[in-house]
Amino acid sequence: MPHSCAALGCVHRCTVQTRSRGITFHRFPKDQELRKQWEEALRREGFCATQSSTLCSEHFRQEDFDRTGQTVRIRNGAIPSVFSFPAHLQRPVATRTSRTSKKAPESPSVDGSQPVQETEPLPVPNVDHSYALPTSPDDLRARLSEALARVESLEREKRNAKDRERRAKNTLRGLLEDLRGKNLTNDELKDDLNSDLPVHLLSKQGHEYTKDQKEFALTLHLHGPKA
Template identity: 65%
Template sequence: MPVFCAAYGCNNRRSVLTKSRGITFHKFPSDKGLRRQWEAALRREGFVASESSKLCSEHFKPGDFDRTGQIVRLRDGTTPSVFNLPCHPQRPVGTRNTNTSREAEESQPLDLSLRVPESEPQPNDDHSYALPDSPSHLKARLSEALARVQSLEREKENAIARERRAKKTVKSLLEDLREKNLINEELKERLDSHSDLQIDLFSKQDHEYTKDQREFVLTLHLHGPKAYSYLRDSLHLPLPHPHTLQRRLE
């Protein structure tokens, strides 16, 4: 079932386009008092929210949202306050009670396009270009969009860094050392049991080495000192200095 925003003059509906713009849709609160505040804020005379009625995020201030989780939620007690309303609430057209007027109305064809439920306004392609009703609201929306872009950029950088670290495992290093003839097949087989170790863990300050890490470092230095020096001095991997090796791994 399509989801439309119930605010007057707002034609946002849930779609790929609105999702890409960061627009979210929120149900009217179940608390009766708060629900009436939402209905009053819309300034639509006679409007009563149904279970399917929704308001989009463009009618709330940036501070009204809780974005700490995976789902964008409204903070408790929040009411909508951002609207582009006319000077006066929309009033229903008065009906005439005379016999002549009733007969005239009954003789007119029924225009089905006008009988649209209030809770589901029809979309309007022009709405995508509508601006907020004040510069302050526009500035707030731009700041919120910029913060979201920066957050996504940080997530992307972190993902790239995690992928880069994942490739720096002992297994990939052993293959590299074997191709360069810095270790023989026997030493490679001996170190294969540590192939899943993450090399970057050696660089953490105050890091207490695990049993596997101690065995890997000591075995590599004892049986492959050239390979150890190559990893430490040429590839700048965070391995202990040979002079402090025994003390650090005790």
């Protein structure tokens, strides 16, 4: 017949199923004083442990076990302390009601005349600022993901801008070669184009085109609408 746990309300029995769940069973100690402490810990009125009485491992703390050997054992002097007792067996928590205990929480004064003022708590940092780190690891990871996505977007815009600039230069070079081939360029246009491609005349810096950009566009148009 399998052993049952002697704790009040515990339904664990020493079977293959319980052992597969890691639950072990332990006999009451032979030492009379320690055995009595185990019996009192159960809070079962009139209970007296026998040689076959056991307690399951669910009623002990992790530090109560000795797992150094092949067999799980209870450390010497350990007492079961993990139980779920009904309301009528719950022990009331002792409260401090004496005059001395009531005065104990009060802070003593330095000179005996006035109580010491409590220090104000440190202000909690405002996490709404963009430079403040979030307190939650999940929020921190989210902020990092947003920052990486922003960097990737900016790098993509930079690559697209460089591609547009390269295409504009190639288009302008082709137009200039076409003008040179047709002898449609004058000295003024040659002076503007001999040094290098006027990139500053091809990009709009503000809301309106500059005077130089307008004059350059008119000059190209006069020599050829295609330019």
